[in-house]
Structures are given as C-alpha cells and as structure tokens.
Amino acid sequence: VSLTKTELKDIQSLLTKKGRKLKKSFLAEGVRLLEEAARHRMRPEAIYYSESALSERAKFLVERFQKLAVSAEPIPLRQLESLADTESTQGILAVFKEPSTALAELYRPAYRRILLCEHISDPGNLGTLIRSALAFEFEMLILTGNSAEPYSPKVVRSSAGAIFGLPVAVCENGELLAFVTLHRMFLVAADIAGQAASVQLRQIPRDQPLLLAVGSESHGLSPEMLAAATARVRIEHATSVESLNAAVAGSILMKEVYELTK
C-alpha cells in the first residue's frame, strides 16, 4: 500500500529539526538501530518497511514488532527511500515518540554517574559520546549550550542505538548549576589546563554522585562551568597535538571513572 502524499510529508518532516519539534517524534532506520531499540524495550509508534529490500534479519525484526502490536506498514521501496537519511535503507524504518528531555523528570536519585555535554555541536561526536556513556555505565546525559539535537538522525545513528538506552536531558546552564548544588554533585570538568586525570580521578568520593562535564573542541567548557567544578582534569598526552577529539576525550574520561568507581 502506498502512503498518501500527506502521510509521506508528515514522516519526511521528521528529517528536519522543525518537524521533530512540532511532532515530538523522531526517526530511526536500519536493522541494527531498530534491534537496539527492541533490546532497550523502546516501542516505536509505527514501522514502515519494503518487503523486497528486507534481509532475513530484518523480516524477523518486523515480526518481532508486529507481535508487540506495533503498527507495521509495507510501503513501496521508492517511498521508503524518500524517508531515509542514509543512502542504503535496509528496507525498514520506524517512528518513535521523543522522550521527555526535562531534567527534573528524568533524574533519579540513584544515579551515580552523569555525563554533561556543553556545546557538543557535532552530531557524530555527540552520538559517539552517548554510545560510550552507555558502555561505561553512565546513567544519564545532560546537554547544555549549543549542543546537537539528541534525536536527529545523525546522532541516533552515531549512537549505534545507545540513544534508546540512555535518558537525555536538555537544559540551560542556570538550571544545571542549581541541580548540581541541590544534589551535591561532584563536578569533574575536562579542561586542557587542568590536572592529570589519572591522579585527580582517584580522589572521586564514593558517596557523592559524579557529573563529568565535557565542552566544545574549539573553546572547552564555559567559564561558569569551570568555576563550578570540584576538579578540573586533563588527559595526559604528547604536546604534538593541542587536544584530542571531544568524543575521544570524553570517552577516555568516562572509562577512567568507570574503572575507578565500579
């Protein structure tokens, strides 16, 4: 069955920031991403697929969603391709409701490790950080400043599906700093002028939740975030490069925190 022009346009609008904001929904495409969604028990609003383009693995996935009573519509490949953000579609995509990004709503007092990204505007870097955060048992991500949109197709894809397993809050620095004070968080700031991470991170108290803050590649964290930090840490490396890629730096620090506090 073909989608009507209006239906098609409605879904296509989710490829844009404006459309996502309006519909409070987002898209994810491809077998691997949707398998991760299923694994994290994220139920799509609807899936769209083209029988002719489905692998065995993709067929199995369609059945799996059908058993969960997800609306599953077979559509012509030509239509599916017009909804895809990538060049090769794998014949399946899904629409999800955007989870809340309200900090107060997402936060749980049991959280011990939270990642803060300030001005991480590259979607590939943000997606990679989400993936590493889930791998290193960070329980939540907070985005401030001019960061990429967490549910844009490129972030979703770069997260390799980890976006389905990690609560993501978006807020202003003011709200964040009040939150840090309220919950007595130990705020660790990544800072190339900071002290050696390998030494500093050993001082992390066990009885305080940790907030690890990573800033933009070109400018680092804002002065107000640095001022609020309990510790400022840098990753030791040779001076032949000025700094590491932001996703790499954040991931290395998360790994160290994971090993020291697990």
Next chain:
Amino acid sequence: VSLTKTELKDIQSLLTKKGRKLKKSFLAEGVRLLEEAARHRMRPEAIYYSESALSERAKFLVERFQKLAVSAEPIPLRQLESLADTESTQGILAVFKEPSTALAELYRPAYRRILLCEHISDPGNLGTLIRSALAFEFEMLILTGNSAEPYSPKVVRSSAGAIFGLPVAVCENGELLAFVTLHRMFLVAADIAGQAASVQLRQIPRDQPLLLAVGSESHGLSPEMLAAATARVRIEHATSVESLNAAVAGSILMKEVYELTK
C-alpha cells in the same frame, strides 16, 4: 588576480580521489590546519587566499608561508569558495605534495609504537585515530584493506592537522604480515572476543616494537590478522552496548599503551 579556468579545474580536481591520485597532491583549508602544517614543517606547494576573508591570524599565516618562499596567490573569494570542501572557508587553502605511502620507505627501525587500521572506511574515524596516534606518541600509521584515503579533505580535517605529523603507509595484508615477521613486532589485535586490555597490555615486552591493530566497526579485524596477533585485547565495558566506536576503541588502547610503555 583570477585563476584561469584550467588552473581552477586543476586544483578542484584535488577534491576527488581520481584527481589526487593523478596529481599526487592534496588540499588543506583553514587557519588551524595550516598552522599545524607549519608547526610540523610541512611546506605547501602553493597557497591561495582571499584578502577580504582573512582574519589577523590568517594574514600572519600567509606572511609566514611567504617568508618560506611558498607561492602565495591572492584570488577572488568566489573562486576560493569553489575550491573549498567546507562551507566557511576562512579565506585560505593550500596544496601539498602527497608524501610517499610506501611502507619500506617510511619505516624507521627506531619506531616503538605503530598503529594499524584495517578497513577503517569512515574518514571521520580515521582522522580521529590519526590525531590520537600523534597525541599518544605512535610514530607511524599503516592502513590496509578498504580504509579511507588518508589525504582526502575529510580525513585531513578530522585529524585536526595531525596528518602533517604522522607518516602514513598504505599496503596489502601480505606485505604487512611479512613486515611484522621481519621486524619481530609484537602484534596486539583489538578484538571484542579478546582478553581484558588492562591485564594483557601489561605483558607488552619493552624490547620489541609494538603494532596495535584496529579493525572495522562492523566486522572487526580479518581472520588472518587475528591469527597473526601475539595478543588479542578487548576494552572492558558494560554489555548494554555491543562495541565502542572504532576511533574511541583505538584511542583508548593507544592511551593505555602510551601509559604503560612511556
């Protein structure tokens, strides 16, 4: 002075793989990348700039290259933009001769740490690995399989200029394996089915050069590379994600090697 149509086409061709192969040259644009080139004493064949678009920092850079007797041509902004791979040009770009990528020619017996990338096809990931390699004092990069082209604009940009400081060899697996045997290299393979990196890497011998091998995200290293490995290591993380981003995984392993062998 405007470039002639032919001159313009000649430089534009460097934005394509075919053109780079033919001319054995590559492009780098923007102040930061070219400052890194200067810092690593890489002398461009020529620079092109548009006076009106230059910042003070960019003007200083133009003078610096002029003092090195580099051919520096002022061209109209419209022409410069047609040569740029990015949307905002910063008013300056340079043409460099592609260094040799022959393994035998680049290798020095004094090298202690070499990174091997097999099938790293994403240019962003490859550039990021080049940047981390230089940061963690790896002295050379070897590319095998279906890896991205090291001197493509996207790799050059993602390396944040580290490409100017790291010799990059490109070869076939056969040549590489002969090289490993000849130089008695300790070959460490990143492998999600391997043993804990934190334990395994402590066994690295001090008197043997180390080759760290990282494979593609979807398929890992090839069976022949795994078979040739002296040790197979995995980065410990939660099972909530299947694997880390390839650039993150490679960077984490390089950092551990750097700390254990420095």
